[in-house]
Amino acid sequence: MNAQKNVPSLLGRAGTVSALTIAALGGTMLVPGGTPEAQAAATAHAGKALKVAAAKKGAPYRYGAAGPSRFDCSGLTVYSFKKAGKKLPRTAQQQYNKTRKISMKSRKxxxxxxxxxxxxxxxxxxxAGKGKIWHSPKRGSWVKLDKIWSRSVSYGRVR
Structure with a gap:
């Protein structure tokens, strides 16, 4: 029996479907108010920004720098998302204020x-996944992949 052929009829009979049911059937959930196109675009921008940041591995830290060869922490995120087609404000606090907050379980x-x-x-x-981030940490360091070292973190998704 092909489960995918039966999904529309299952959903039709079920009426309102829970998130667990959708996940079990291999579907996706949308953020309330979000369109599939908007979510796909956000995912594509985020993936590209991640690749840009990873490609800058080893670039030296420099306070106030936003690339292309030196970065501070928020400069790396500004540069990476700009290359991915998204504009971010300059500082970490401003970026926090601008992004859509998400839970640790929802992070991607x-x-x-x-x-x-x-x-x-x-x-x-x-x-970057698996509890790690690409960042430009401090003076004397460089862009690198590190394990998240603190519990005092939150997550934001670029819109």
Whole structure:
């Protein structure tokens, strides 16, 4: 029996379908108010931005720099998303304010990871999956892939 052929009839008979049912049938869920086209575009931009950041591996950190050969943390995210066709504000805090907040369970590769301290957001990187980010951490360092080291983080999706 081909399960995919039966999906439309199952959904038709079920009426309102839960997220678990959709996931079990191999479907996708949309963010409320989001169109399939908008979600596909956001995913494509995020994936491209992630690849751009990874391609900058080894580029030295420089405070206030936004590429193409030196970066600070928010400069790397600005540069990466610009190359992917999306405009971000310049600082980590401004980027936090501009993105759509998502849960840790909802995070995907290409989402932004914001690090929080007493004064607000102090660092940003691009989520690479498996608890790691691409970022430009500090003076004397360079763009690299690192494990997320803090629990004081939140996640944002570029619209």
């Amino acid at each position: 590769a290409g989402d932004l990871v914001f690090f929080h301290g007493r004064g607000g957001v102090y660092h940003v990187g691009i989520y």
